[in-house]
Each structure stands twice: as structure tokens, then as C-alpha cells.
Amino acid sequence: MLTVVLTPFAAALAAPFLVARLGERAVFLFALVPAGLFLWALANLGEAFPGRIEATPWVPGLSASLSFALDGLSALFTLLITGIGTLVVLYAGGYLHGHPQLGRFFAILFAFMGAMLGVVLSDNILALFVFWELTSLTSYLLVGFESGKAAARRAALQALLITGTGGLCLLAGLILLAEAGGSWELSDIALAQSWLQDSPLYTPALILILLGCFTKSAQFPFHSWLPGAMAAPTPVSAYLHSATMVKAGVYLLARLEPALGGSELWLYSLGIIGAITMLLGAVFALLETDLKLVLAWTTVSALGTLVFLLAPSQEPSVTAAMAFLLVHALYKGALFMVAGNIDHEAGTRDLTKLSGLMRAMPVTFAAAALASVSMAGLPAGLGWVAKEMIGTAKVADNIGLTLTAATVANAMLFAVAAIAGISPYFGAKSDAAAKAHEAPWTMLAGPVVLGGLGLIFGMVPQLAADRLIAPAASAVLGTKATLEITLFKAFDWKFMLTLATFAAGAMLFIAWRRYGAAWRERADPILARGPDRGYDHVLAGLAALAGWQTRIIQSGRLHRYVAASFVVIAVMVIASAFRGRFALAGLTDTGRVIEWAVIALTAAAAIVTAAATTRLLAVTALGMVGLGVAMLFMLFSAPDLAITQFMVETLVVVILALILIRLPGFRLSADGDGPRWLNLGIAGVMGTLVSLLLLGVLAEPFDMRLAEWFAAQSVPEGLGRNVVNVILVDFRALDTLGEITVVAAAAMGALAVMMRAARKPDGGRGPDGGRAPDGGEGKGR
């Protein structure tokens, strides 16, 4: 399964080169990648219950292993991710035809696909979290793909900030979960329900995890990023908002249901938040005229429904959730692609400008009609089955309120299905319809296949039930679930309720046609105060806070920073000296002459540095101090340290000299850096304290165990006699890796600052023909 997860990442690396080499034909090659993975998932469906686990050690010391589990739930998601992924890749080939950055698009899309597969297949909590964050990052890049548009950048940032904040909560929650459950493997935690829920960590863990899932799955009040994310190219919307990104939160809830579900906190938070989101999304969908935004709000509503269905941890509800998950992925994927077709071929997505498209776009219409039948829950679509199951589940809950909420939302979604899926095709031929024409086959394959699947599964629902829905529900419930679907039961009151829902939906649709504009006018001032504005306020407040504290703390004068650091260190050292015993080591020997000579030289150089009146003298003298210290290292047999210090001092003098040329005055200014006696005082106190500290350290018994271990293991374990180097590149290589990352990042940051300075009008271009400082030869800017 590691290979399965890594395959899309490999495709992501190869994508730009393939596009550069093959042009747009590469798309067909790309489509083979998810298609192959789809076949793998199909072939492995048989193993979906009770599930199969594969583990590869990764960082065993941190109990992080790359373990993957395939059970009914992950199999269902894998099929959706790869299946819809295949269609989306084809679709994107048509939609982004002629786009100059096709390679970049597919690179990000495949990286996202891999991350998503990682999320649904991971059994290890840390691995799951890493993939989870990767989906946030890659979807940021996908939503902001049209980076030239300010709206796309804002939407991408909003999605990243909201899901990223949720991700941080999730990390904390998952760590608590692993602590309380005693394992970092989800498959173990699923069995730990009994003691997990008695643990004092249960409540904080659950709240944090819910925050992570709710932000990811756009639940109220974190839903505002999802409609904004419609700024993404339509293939991205079809992929991210039908089956993948937003469902990740639902996936994790379902995955953790066996461990965390069943408590009152779980029941009420999921039930209430889910119900609010479900209704809110449906209402807002009725108030939009942009086809994609309408679909976005119905997605919000559907996500609310899913969360709401996962609230009671009982079989009818969970199976209904899994059925609805499948149905929604199929019809929403189709409808988003249809919206893209209309936008692409008719030039607008505004519902008030779209009518009479049927003649121009018959295939698109057919696909939209199939998807709408499913969405509305009419008989013959798979939606009918799901709706029946939801109804049964809600009756089983025996709570009138939830049944009412579900019914109201259903009626509204029925109307929206008519609005978004049917109305653009009928009526008088609009201006847009006059110039519209049918989309290319790559853009039709997706909606037709997805819409058709809804119909096929609607005809033989038992197939979907046995192979997909029941195994997924079994994984969530932890016991084997069976599902018998009868398309039509009886003329009972539930059936009458369904008919009433349809009637209410139809009436709502007629009302929307007549009063829709008036509704929108009324709603505008209310919408203007929604969470989307709240997000703006939070961001503005954050920026103001940062500005305020920068003004307070950051004076911009190096002298003050150094003085502040020294004073704080001095206070801390003095305070700790008063708290405990502070023995000083006596001098054990008088030292060699050469040692005293070096010390005298260093001290003299330090005095010269302090007394220097020109910068050049100060820098040179400071270099002398450093060299003196390097010589001390040499004398006390630390050659590696000495050479490093020697080189650093040399380069520091070179760099400082280069900076000096740029400074306005050559002489050190006496004013502006505070009175000299104060500087002298701070320096004196600091020097005395450090000396005393060193003597204090020497008075403590010196623990040689670690040093001896390294010395003993260096040759047998690290195959090297230079212990320092073996530690750097082998024993503690992770530290070194962190350090060199910091070095490279610092260099890039400093370079960026210098480039900024160089771009200023007087800052000047270099002597070598006006290249920016970092330009160099052949580096395109």
C-alpha cells in the first residue's frame, strides 16, 4: 500500500516534464495513474472486511511507522479518490486546454491525490496527520492556482488558515488520543473505546479532534472558506468538493467513531453542528445565482448531513451516512463538471442568464439530469435509496426534531436540484445559450460516467450495498453490517412524507423562480455580517496586534537588542545564583606560558575593540579576539572547533568589511547608542557573570558517560575516527540536517532582504550589467 500512496507523488514529480515533452497528450498518460490505482482498489475490495494492515518502519524511535490499513471505509474512499480522480484528470485536460501551466497544475493535483490516499489509508496517527496537512497545503495551491487573481489568492489563504488552524487543533487532539488510547495505530485505538472514554483526556481530545474535522469539512461556523474556494478552476472544485478534501473531516469522524463515538458529547456536538450546517447550506444555496456557488452551498449542506448522520453511533444511521457519502460524491462530482461545461461553453455561470441550453448542450443536459435525479432523491437514482435510508435512520432515532431537520433540508435540496440541474436547459433561449456549444468528450466523460453510475446503482442498489456501503459501515461500526435494500416498501406514512418532501421542494422551486430576486435582496445585508466578515476582522485584528507589538518591541537598533538580551541573561543568572548553592572551582594549575600569552593577546584585542573609534579598527580587533579564542581551542586539543572558528572569524571579517563599505560614515558614532558608562557597566557585569558561571560549571562533577560512549562507538558504529564528524554526520545527523536547513533558509532570507534594498531606486544595480544580487548566470528571474 506504500507503493499505492507514493505512486501519485511520483506522478506529481514527473508531470511537469511529461507536459513539457508530450504537450497536452500527456493528460491521457496521467489518467492512467489514478485509473490503475482504481483497479487496484477494485481488486482488493474482497479484503475490505475485516481489513488488512501493512507496516513499514519509518522512525521507530518516535513510534512513527508507515502503516496502512485497507478496510471497507478506506476502500470506499480509495475508489472515490481514484475513480473521480481519473475523470477529473481527463476533464482538466479539456477544461485547461491551452493553459500555459498545465504541468504545474497536474503536479499539484497528483500531490493532492497522493496526500488524500495517504489520509484514508494511513493506520498510523502521525502518518495520517502528515498526509492531512499535505492535503491542506496542496489544496491551498490548487484553490489559488489562478494566482493572478486577488479573489483566488484570498480564497486560498482563507482555506489554508482555517484548515491549518484546525490542523493544529487536530494534532494536539490526536496526541491526546494516542496518550489516552495507548497506541499510535488507529486499528488499536478502535478497540480501546471502553477505557478511552473514561480517561480524563477524552473530552479535550474529542473537542480538539472535532475542531480539526469541522474546519476541514466546512461545518458551521468554519464553513466560509468552502464557497470562497470556488475561485479554483472547476476541475479542482469537482475533485476537492465532491469526494476528497472536504470529505477528509467526515472520513476521520467515521474512522474514529468506534473509539470516540457513543458519548453524549459526541452525539450532541455532531448532531447540532451537523444539523445547523445542513440547514444553513441549503438556505444559502437558494440565495445564490452563481451556479458554482449554489453547488458549493449544497456541498456544505451535504457535509452537514453526513456529520449529522454520524452523530448516533447506530447501524441504520451509519449505513445511511455511507450510502449518502457515495451518492453525494457521484452527483456532486457530475454537477460540478456540468457547471464547468456551461461556464466554459456558454461563457457564464449566472443562473439568471442561463436558460434554453438543452439544444446546444444535449449530452451535458443528460448528465446533469441524471445527477439531479440522484440529488433530488427521485426514484431510479441512487439518491432515492440513500434518502430512504436516512429516513429510516431518523425514524429509528425517535427524535422528531432530527427527522424534521432532515426533511426540511431535503425539500430545499430538491428545489436546488431543479434550479442547478434542470432550469438552465429549459425555457427561452438566452443570449448565452445562443452562442453555446457542446463540450469536448474529455469534459463529458466525467459527468456522464458519474451520472450514469448513480442511475445504475439506483437500479441495482443491492450491488452498491453489498460491495461498498455495507463494508464501509462495518468498518465504522466495528461489527459486520448487512444491508437489505428494497426499492419500495409500502404506502406507509414515511412514503407519504417523501411525497410531501417532493411537493414542498417543487413548490419551493416555483417560489424561487418568482421571488428569488427579492429573497436575495433581503438576505444581502444579513450575509454581509456572516463568518466570512468575521474572518476578515480576525485577520485585520491579528495584523494590528502584530504591528503594535512590533512598534513596542522592535526598535530596529542592534545595540538595544544586544543590551536587552544581556540584561535579561544577567538578571536570570543572578536570580538563579541566589536560589541555590553556587560553588566555584579553584584553580588547579597555573597554566602554561603560551596559554597566558594567548589570553593576554585576546584581552588586549578586546580592549582595542571597545576603545576603537573607527569601524574598520573595531572589526579587525574583533577578528583578533575570535582568532585568540580559536587558538585556545587549538591549545586544548579541539582542532575541529579551532578550524571552524578560524574560518568563521575570517569570513566574518570579510563580510563585515563588505558591509562597512556600504555604511554612510566611516567613524563610529559616539551618540545614539546610549551613554558609554552604561555600556561599560553592562559589558562588565556580563563578562564577570560568564566567568563565574564557567567556574561554577567546573566545580560540578563532569559526567563523561556520553563522551566515552561516543568515543567507544565511533569506529565500530560510525566507521570513523574523528568523533566530532561521526557525531555530526551519523549519530546526530538529524540535528545537523536541521542546522543546515536553517543555514540555507537564513541565507535565502538575508538575500531576499538585500535584494529588496537593491531594488530601491538608489540602491543600485550591480556592476555586471544590472542583474539583481543573486542573479548569477543563467538563473531566470
Next chain:
Amino acid sequence: MNSLILRAATRALAPLLLMLALFLLWRGHNEPGGGFIAGLVAASAAALQGIAFGPVAARRMLVLPPIAVAGLGLALALLSIVPSAFAGLPAMEALWAKIDLGGGAYVPLGTPLLFDIGVFLVVLGSVVALVAALEHQPH
């Protein structure tokens, strides 16, 4: 800087310093030296070149743009982690291969050397990027 002596000296010194850097890098595992030190020595060679012949010459020594050298180094260091994963060992576990020279003599080559080369390139690239940027004479 227009100093004939400096230029003449640099022509001889810079290659020597570079060779010294490579020597330090190679022997670092057994004798004093290693990627960090070697990177600093090589960077000082480039800095010298820059002072004598200008920043363009300093950059030309590195063939690639300095910051790309640093990035390459980081990539190499990361790459050195990968082989152990394929061998089924924990991440960053060192792997060694012994190149037989015949007669019982051999040269051990391992992933730590690759890692050290990465360190070398990061230090070299980062320092040269800064020095070369600073060496642009302000007007």
C-alpha cells in the same frame, strides 16, 4: 579591487584553498575536517576570488547560482536518508559499502559521506550567496 599583487596571489591561492577544502571534506571522517569546515574553506576561496576579481568571478567558481548550490546540498543531505528506507532500516541509519582496492585495502563509502557533501554544499552556497551579494559595489 585593483591590486595586482592580490590578483596574482588569488590565482594561486583560490585553487589551493579549494583543493584544501576537498581534502578536508574527504578526510573529515577520520581526521580533523568535515563538511562544515570544508564548506567554510571553499567559501573563503570564493570570497577571495570575489575581492580580487569581483562578485561575478566568485559566483562563476560555483558553476551554479550560489543559492542553488545550497539547495542542491540540502537535497543531497535529504537524499542520503533514503537508501536506509529501502533497506528496511530506520530512517537515517548509515549504510556503508566497501570498495575493494585489492590486497586487503579498501575504501569505505557510505551515506554519511553523501550527507557530509550536502553539508559542504549548503555552507558553501549560503556563504557565497551572501558574500557575492554584498560584493556588489554600492554607487
